[in-house]
Amino acid sequence: MKITEAKVIITSPGRNFVSLKIYTDEGLYGVGDATLNGRELSVASYLKDHIVPMLAGRDPHQIEDIWQFLYRGAYWRKGPVTMTAISAVDMALWDIKAKAANMPLYQLLGGKSRSGVMVYGHANGDSIEETVDEVGKFLNDGYLAVRAQTGIPGLKSTYGVSKDKMFYEPADSDLPSENEWSTTKYLDSIPKLFDTLRNTYGNEPHLLHDVHHRLTPIEAARLGKDLESFRMFWLEDAVPAENQAGFRTIRQNTVTPLAVGEIFNTIWDCKELLEEQLIDYIRTSVVHAGGITHLRRIADFASLFHVRTGCHGATDLSPICMGAALHFDLWVPNFGIQEYMRHSEETNAVFPHSYSFKNGYLYPGETAGHGVDIDEKIAAKYPYKRCYLPVNRLEDGTMWNW
Ligand code: KDG
Ligand code: MG
Numbered sequence: 001m002k003i004t005e006a007k008v009i010i011t012s013p014g015r016n017f018v019s020l021k022i023y024t025d026e027g028l029y030g031v032g033d034a035t036l037n038g039r040e041l042s043v044a045s046y047l048k049d050h051i052v053p054m055l056a057g058r059d060p061h062q063i064e065d066i067w068q069f070l071y072r073g074a075y076w077r078k079g080p081v082t083m084t085a086i087s088a089v090d091m092a093l094w095d096i097k098a099k100a101a102n103m104p105l106y107q108l109l110g111g112k113s114r115s116g117v118m119v120y121g122h123a124n125g126d127s128i129e130e131t132v133d134e135v136g137k138f139l140n141d142g143y144l145a146v147r148a149q150t151g152i153p154g155l156k157s158t159y160g161v162s163k164d165k166m167f168y169e170p171a172d173s174d175l176p177s178e179n180e181w182s183t184t185k186y187l188d189s190i191p192k193l194f195d196t197l198r199n200t201y202g203n204e205p206h207l208l209h210d211v212h213h214r215l216t217p218i219e220a221a222r223l224g225k226d227l228e229s230f231r232m233f234w235l236e237d238a239v240p241a242e243n244q245a246g247f248r249t250i251r252q253n254t255v256t257p258l259a260v261g262e263i264f265n266t267i268w269d270c271k272e273l274l275e276e277q278l279i280d281y282i283r284t285s286v287v288h289a290g291g292i293t294h295l296r297r298i299a300d301f302a303s304l305f306h307v308r309t310g311c312h313g314a315t316d317l318s319p320i321c322m323g324a325a326l327h328f329d330l331w332v333p334n335f336g337i338q339e340y341m342r343h344s345e346e347t348n349a350v351f352p353h354s355y356s357f358k359n360g361y362l363y364p365g366e367t368a369g370h371g372v373d374i375d376e377k378i379a380a381k382y383p384y385k386r387c388y389l390p391v392n393r394l395e396d397g398t399m400w401n402w
Helices: 040-055 063-073 080-101 105-109 128-140 183-201 217-230 246-253 271-275 291-303 319-331 345-350 376-380
Strands: 003-011 017-024 029-033 117-125 145-150 178-181 206-210 234-236 258-260 308-311 335-339 356-358 361-363 391-394
Touching (some): 003 040, 017 040, 040 080, 063 080, 063 291, 080 105, 080 291, 128 183, 145 183, 183 206, 217 234, 217 246, 246 258, 291 319, 308 319, 319 335, 319 361
Parallel strands (some): 117 145, 308 335
Antiparallel strands (some): 017 029, 117 361
């Protein structure tokens, strides 16, 4: 089999998605997600201008060789743009291989290790009371795990809190909107939220929280300690993780489990965190960390250090990524949990898929390939719209991490 051509498709059914479609001379095609929120066109150009011209004539079955060719061959390794582009190619090639084998992708990875993929939903509210009610709605819908984010009194906006409870979308403006941050106010509120949640729902539901890179290691250590008795499933992105050694301070001071890695692109971003057992869950995703081929390498390495997977699954990761991730999750031995933020009706129409949700679990389905396609006619109805993630400032105007 030979690759004949590849096409980049950009669509915006409420938010921007970039996809890659790879065609072969045997009539089979595969699709990959190439979406990098707020920087979509750079990946589209990387693919169109630099990768697509090199694909025609290659054997799509040589997934590893093509991965190595694109990674080593660029000379300029790593980085979100390069790795998202490589991920898209990798996802599309696994889709083709599984279609050629007439098997769902998880079979090629090694088969099922579990019957379904436990997911966590996103509950949020302006106040603790509203957030507690929202968590209750997810539990009523059958979720076993829920992430809870709440508005902070005195701050006009907070990460993870939105008016639309069903389809929260952080990229909200054609120029970055500004959020406001106070560590003192935040550290005061969050333990109260989880105290109320445990008093209301008991210890059984898995509860998660995303700090979204806003604390320093010593502040994160304190939050971890304050949350210990509420038995969190995880505390996510407590600090920005460029400084991997910073996690030692958090780790030495709290037994609250730690998750990190949604913005990591390669195994090198998490090597020290894994080797030193500084985290419990690795959040790297199929779309931003080199596709199935590289994510599998990260997960295997993580398994040596008791670290489990918890793939990023926000709405800016398209249904193509979700489909591929679910096959990976169904197979990966050291699976932890999968994030599931739910896509809108419009997005689901652009990306018909075989995965489905039942009683807190997602199932990838038995369609050959990763089970997600792109309807180009519907996609064409939604042209690209420039859209940015917000930025964050302290109350005195200092730029902070969003
Ligand atoms: O594009 C940024 C989002 O994917 C991110 O803000 C979502 O932190 C996130 C999460 O945990 O889903
Ligand atoms: Mg996050």
